[in-house]
Amino acid sequence: MTIPHPSQRLSARLAQARPSATGAASEAARRLAAQGRRIISLAEGELDFDTPxxxxxxxxxxxxxxxxxxxxxxxxxxxxxxxxxxxxxxxxxxxxxxxxxxxxxxxxxxxxxxxxxxxxxxxxxxxxxxxxxxxxxxxxxxxxxxxxxxxxxxxxxxxxxxxxxxxxxxxxxxxxxxxxxxxxxxxxxxxxxxxxxxxxxxxxxxxxxxxxxxxxxxxxxxxxxxxxxxxxxxxxxxxxxxxxxxxxxxxxxxxxxxxxxxxxxxxxxxxxxxxxxxxxxxxxxxxxxxGPQDFLDGWRERLRARRDMALSILGDAAPWLSVRKPAAAFYLYADCQAAIGALTPQGQRLADDAALAAWLLEEAGVSVVPGSAFGMAGYLRLAYATADDRLRLACEQIVAACQRLQRA
Ligand SMILES: Cc1ncc(COP(=O)(O)O)c(C=O)c1O
Missing domain, CATH: 3.40.640.10 (Type I PLP-dependent aspartate aminotransferase-like (Major domain))
Structure with missing residues (x-):
């Protein structure tokens, strides 16, 4: 074990804090993308629209x-x-x-x-x-x-x-x-x-x-x-x-x-x-x-259509994923408890939501954030504020990957 230099000491205040898990998910996705993999990120908490x-x-x-x-x-x-x-x-x-x-x-x-x-x-x-x-x-x-x-x-x-x-x-x-x-x-x-x-x-x-x-x-x-x-x-x-x-x-x-x-x-x-x-x-x-606010109605309708499309495709990921229809914001919080303990085609047993998210990144090429980052494990957060065709593909790839899971 290397002993840190005496100068390498964080304040007790900062030592309490953990790094952002959403940042870590984005970082993992960027690493794979840099290796030439086509990754679709559903991890980002932001609209894909241009500033008006x-x-x-x-x-x-x-x-x-x-x-x-x-x-x-x-x-x-x-x-x-x-x-x-x-x-x-x-x-x-x-x-x-x-x-x-x-x-x-x-x-x-x-x-x-x-x-x-x-x-x-x-x-x-x-x-x-x-x-x-x-x-x-x-x-x-x-x-x-x-x-x-x-x-x-x-x-x-x-x-x-x-x-x-x-x-x-x-x-x-x-x-x-x-x-x-x-x-x-x-x-x-x-x-x-x-x-x-x-x-x-x-x-x-x-x-x-x-x-x-x-x-x-x-x-x-x-x-x-x-x-x-x-x-x-x-x-x-x-x-x-x-x-x-x-x-x-x-x-x-x-x-x-x-x-x-x-x-x-x-x-x-x-x-x-x-x-x-x-x-x-x-x-x-x-x-x-x-300024004008009326364009927000159009944006909202586009997001609603994406929410409904994602929900309808992800329905086929049952029984591994179960997703409720959220009333607002642009995230799905998918219950993945049924997939915990499942076996991947590679023979890996998925220990928790973080393992499932990491496997989906590899297997489906889709980046999502495990619910444990949000203080409630056993879920995945999927941000659907992304272009329609990419969102469709990402959801289809998640479904296809889930269909390859087996009960342990
Ligand atoms: C619930 C919530 N509050 C606040 C923020 C921060 O927003 P801002 O970009 O204005 O700092 C975010 C950003 O993701 C958020 O999700």
Missing amino acids: AHIQQAAIQTITYGQTRYTSVGGTPALKAAIVTKFARDNGLDYQIGEVIAATGAKQILFNALLATVDAGDEVIMAAPYWVSYSEMVRIAGGEPVVLPASPNADFKLTPQQLQAAITPRTRWLMLNSPCNPSGALYSADELRALADVLRTHQQIMVLADDIYEAIVFDGAFCTFAQAAPDMHSRTLTVNGVSKSHAMTGWRLGYAGGPQWLIRALELLQSQSTSNPSSISQAGALAALD
């Missing part, structure tokens, strides 16, 4: 007009005004300019909110399956993720009873993600109100409503937490961004509304770390929020 032309133009103009300098740390006054308008228009939420912030992705807001408010030993409740970064962000902030398994029979949604049973004096946050990555679960207004009923008397608990998939809802109506429970407005951080709604993942622009004390803390953290989000991306986000 009016947004591109707004950003280009920002460069040509020379608006390429530092801006206010929490975003330009124009972008903040557009964020206030967006929350009022789409969510019925009334925020003042001092209660909103723009940041380098919704991810930065989530991370900074936890860093700003979580002390060692504080607990943060989240339902599994959850987005991969939630638990690790809590750990890096020094807190304890309290993971509550959401039952598939409850459509992967947290129940008020589960929430009630998990609350302790150390509970600091409930992290809510609706529509959910990876399950596609969408909480109704009534379900959010039932969670609010549990939280109301626990004054120390804040709610982080991660609404990043708001624009991609197929069945049911989107409602954000503070809209469902207006009396919880001052205890809620409403997080959103243009990454998933306007096909702008690379622009790195997210935003939030929340109580002024918290928004000030987020600005303080940004001011001492990254400063303002890119001025060019801010101009793009301004065009996204203020």
